[in-house]
Amino acid sequence: MRRHLLSAADLDRPEAELVLQTADELRSLADRPIKKLPALRGRTVVNLFFEDSTRTRISFEAAAKRLSADVINFAAKGSSLSKGESLKDTALTLEAMGADAVVIRHWASGAPHLLANSGWVRSSVVNAGDGTHEHPTQALLDAFTLWRHLGSLDGRRIAIVGDVLHSRVARSNALLLRTLGAEVTLVAPPTLLPVGVDGWGVETSYDVDAVLPKADAVMMLRVQRERMSLEGGGFFPSAREYSRRYGLDSRRMATLQDHTVVMHPGPMIRGMEITADVADSHRSVIVEQVTNGVAVRMAVLYLLLSGNDSGGQA
Amino acid sequence: MRYLLSGARVLGGEPSDISIEDGVITSVVPGAAGRAGGDPEVVDAAGLVALPGLVDLHTHLREPGREDAETVETGTSAAALGGFTAVHAMANTDPVADTAGVVEQVWRLGREAGHCDVFPVGAVTVGLQGERLAELGAMADSAARVRVFSDDGRCVDDAVLMRRALEYVKAFDGVVAQHAQEPRLTVGAQMNEGELSGRLGLRGWPAVAEEAVIARDCLLAAHVESRLHVCHVSTAGSVEIVRWAKAEGWNVTAEACPHHLLLTDELAATYDPVYKVNPPLRSANDVEALRQGLADGTIDVVATDHAPHPHEDKDCEWQSAAFGMLGLETALSVVQQTMVDTGLIDWAGVAERMSHVPARIGRLSDHGRPIAEGEPANLVLYDPSGSHVVDAMQTASLSRNTPYAGRELPGSVVATFLRGRPTVLDGKLA
Numbered sequence: 001m002r003r004h005l006l007s008a009a010d011l012d013r014p015e016a017e018l019v020l021q022t023a024d025e026l027r028s029l030a031d032r033p034i035k036k037l038p039a040l041r042g043r044t045v046v047n048l049f050f051e052d053s054t055r056t057r058i059s060f061e062a063a064a065k066r067l068s069a070d071v072i073n074f075a076a077k078g079s080s081l082s083k084g085e086s087l088k089d090t091a092l093t094l095e096a097m098g099a100d101a102v103v104i105r106h107w108a109s110g111a112p113h114l115l116a117n118s119g120w121v122r123s124s125v126v127n128a129g130d131g132t133h134e135h136p137t138q139a140l141l142d143a144f145t146l147w148r149h150l151g152s153l154d155g156r157r158i159a160i161v162g163d164v165l166h167s168r169v170a171r172s173n174a175l176l177l178r179t180l181g182a183e184v185t186l187v188a189p190p191t192l193l194p195v196g197v198d199g200w201g202v203e204t205s206y207d208v209d210a211v212l213p214k215a216d217a218v219m220m221l222r223v224q225r226e227r228m229s230l231e232g233g234g235f236f237p238s239a240r241e242y243s244r245r246y247g248l249d250s251r252r253m254a255t256l257q258d259h260t261v262v263m264h265p266g267p268m269i270r271g272m273e274i275t276a277d278v279a280d281s282h283r284s285v286i287v288e289q290v291t292n293g294v295a296v297r298m299a300v301l302y303l304l305l306s307g308n309d310s311g312g313q314a
Numbered sequence: 315m316r317y318l319l320s321g322a323r324v325l326g327g328e329p330s331d332i333s334i335e336d337g338v339i340t341s342v343v344p345g346a347a348g349r350a351g352g353d354p355e356v357v358d359a360a361g362l363v364a365l366p367g368l369v370d371l372h373t374h375l376r377e378p379g380r381e382d383a384e385t386v387e388t389g390t391s392a393a394a395l396g397g398f399t400a401v402h403a404m405a406n407t408d409p410v411a412d413t414a415g416v417v418e419q420v421w422r423l424g425r426e427a428g429h430c431d432v433f434p435v436g437a438v439t440v441g442l443q444g445e446r447l448a449e450l451g452a453m454a455d456s457a458a459r460v461r462v463f464s465d466d467g468r469c470v471d472d473a474v475l476m477r478r479a480l481e482y483v484k485a486f487d488g489v490v491a492q493h494a495q496e497p498r499l500t501v502g503a504q505m506n507e508g509e510l511s512g513r514l515g516l517r518g519w520p521a522v523a524e525e526a527v528i529a530r531d532c533l534l535a536a537h538v539e540s541r542l543h544v545c546h547v548s549t550a551g552s553v554e555i556v557r558w559a560k561a562e563g564w565n566v567t568a569e570a571c572p573h574h575l576l577l578t579d580e581l582a583a584t585y586d587p588v589y590k591v592n593p594p595l596r597s598a599n600d601v602e603a604l605r606q607g608l609a610d611g612t613i614d615v616v617a618t619d620h621a622p623h624p625h626e627d628k629d630c631e632w633q634s635a636a637f638g639m640l641g642l643e644t645a646l647s648v649v650q651q652t653m654v655d656t657g658l659i660d661w662a663g664v665a666e667r668m669s670h671v672p673a674r675i676g677r678l679s680d681h682g683r684p685i686a687e688g689e690p691a692n693l694v695l696y697d698p699s700g701s702h703v704v705d706a707m708q709t710a711s712l713s714r715n716t717p718y719a720g721r722e723l724p725g726s727v728v729a730t731f732l733r734g735r736p737t738v739l740d741g742k743l744a
Contacts, residue, residue, distance in 0.1 A: 107633075
């Protein structure tokens with residue numbers, strides 16, 4: 001496999017399937033009493049988080065630790081407004097510490113790309129979510145979850161519903177699910193679909209009720225309340241109107257096919273984009289996504305780091 | 315000092331000998347004519363194109379306030395090396411050039427540096443705040459004789475303030491140069507809004523945010539019968555609006571930047587902030603429309619929007635990086651590549667768009683004059699043959715944020731004369 005994972009578009013179909021197969025093998029580890037492999041013993045994985053994300057960080061941390069890697073958590077909290085240490089200086093510090101992989105979460109789109117291509121570090125770079133750009137390991141864990149429930153994704157219809165405009169999850173999923181042969185429909189109010197989305201090779205719809213009955217899976221995206229205010233862009237009038245037009249409630253859930261699963265990348269806002277009874281229903285695979293997240297991230301770290309060997313014992 | 319520029323092709327025409335004495339062109343003689351008496355210094359200009367000294371309507375010299383990015387000394391050195399004999403220094407310095415005191419300081423720094431004439435642009439509003447008019451009259455009456463007023467970097471978006479500015483500058487034949495950017499449509503904007511901005515997750519800067527302001531300003535300029543200049547036009551739609559305003563007979567002029575004539579938004583996919591500029595690089599369709607507009611006279615002039623930034627402001631995340639790119643030293647080469655080598659305009663057309671017309675818009679009397687007997691000896695000798703690879707480390711500018719680094723560009727400036735005195739000889743500062 002390649003050295004970095006920056007975008008879901010980096011993966012062709014055989015590579016993506018290799019990640020899923022590897023994750024499948026590693027997932028069985030979760031059911032064993034001792035959840036640890038020596039594959040990355042002696043290697044150092046740095047979780048470099050410029051943005052708070054407890055769930056993604058602990059998922060990567062668990063993944064690295066289960067492969068026996070040493071883990072350093074570096075929470076360089078900052079915003080575009082506060083100018084602290086630059087990304088460059090942070091990167092040079094990590095390089096000096098001898099990181100083998102840097103898992104980076106950043107508020108700026110393209111920051112992982114910059115880190116990987118600037119020559120500042122020699123380590124592998126894994127994008128753990130950058131701005132409103134991409135979140136490729138989330139897409140991989142979503143694909144993995146779908147694959148376990150639906151088998152091959154060829155011709156499967158996946159509806160992604162919510163704030164597509166600001167969603168790195170939607171971008172990465174649109175890319176990866178297409179690579180794996182699925183048909184993706186992005187569903188959102190027109191204000192929350194990016195300009196030029198027609199060129200993404202996916203279907204779009206403003207009408208969630210028309211899309212749901214045909215879907216094999218429904219992926220709900222988080223919708224932040226601040227998007228309502230004019231400062232947030234004024235993308236929709238009220239939470240109530242959003243829920244009414246795009247939220248997944250039990251009435252809408254009843255229109256789904258029997259085998260259709262409901263997903264959410266978390267964190268959920270119950271009552272906004274998804275009602276509590278849907279989130280807790282038998283169709284929901286939301287908790288399973290978390291378990292799969294660790295397996296997929298193990299697979300990614302394993303494949304990236306065992307490719308450029310320097311002491312790995314895989 | 316006397317100079318004989320022998321065999322220069324005036325505006326790309328037949329070889330001529332140009333004699334210069336005491337800052338004035340004393341003769342232009344076709345053919346390799348005899349040497350004048352009194353031993354002038356001979357500059358071999360065989361094969362070189364002679365153009366009137368270039369005039370930039372849009373330069374950021376950064377002094378006072380950001381001497382870490384550029385100074386009047388370094389910026390005007392870059393200008394001379396690019397063939398310019400006059401630049402208009404934008405007002406967004408610190409302090410802002412919104413008083414007679416600041417514009418006179420910049421003007422004086424230019425005179426002391428001596429590489430090219432510096433004509434300060436005055437701010438339209440106090441502190442570029444867009445709230446009340448700066449003392450435009452005082453700046454016009456100062457030693458700097460300001461005629462171009464702009465809040466560049468910010469848009470005068472308040473319609474009534476823009477109207478008053480357009481009206482007020484009529485008293486001293488001034489012009490308001492508008493940075494057309496509807497602020498609410500471009501909050502946090504990072505790059506051209508289109509398919510690519512959506513894919514890259516970078517917030518879009520839609521064409522309409524430029525076009526809507528240009529349309530409004532054209533109508534305002536017509537209404538109060540004043541003079542409007544539109545800075546850095548970047549979209550096909552803007553070209554159409556300016557074309558319409560000109561067809562109506564309104565007093566509207568417009569500029570295009572070299573980078574908008576050559577580069578497209580595809581470069582943003584590198585996430586390299588050297589390509590981050592305001593207005594942003596647009597689509598190939600926009601580039602083509604700008605070239606056509608510049609060729610047919612809809613766009614009057616090429617202006618560089620030379621915008622130096624220190625390395626750390628470009629060696630970072632795209633979203634954190636400053637907007638702007640260098641332009642003075644590469645402008646003529648980019649215009650050759652995009653406009654001359656493509657057959658859209660000839661060298662006389664280049665002189666028109668990079669010297670005569672910008673001087674006219676800035677109301678400069680001694681620049682943008684023809685290359686003829688009795689005219690001020692502001693000249694550039696340019697070698698259009700050959701090409702060079704741009705090296706960011708070799709800029710005369712203090713900053714290195716050239717988007718052309720590593721790119722091959724045609725031609726080179728061989729010599730620049732400011733009032734008969736060489737500021738550049740053999741491609742180096744004289």
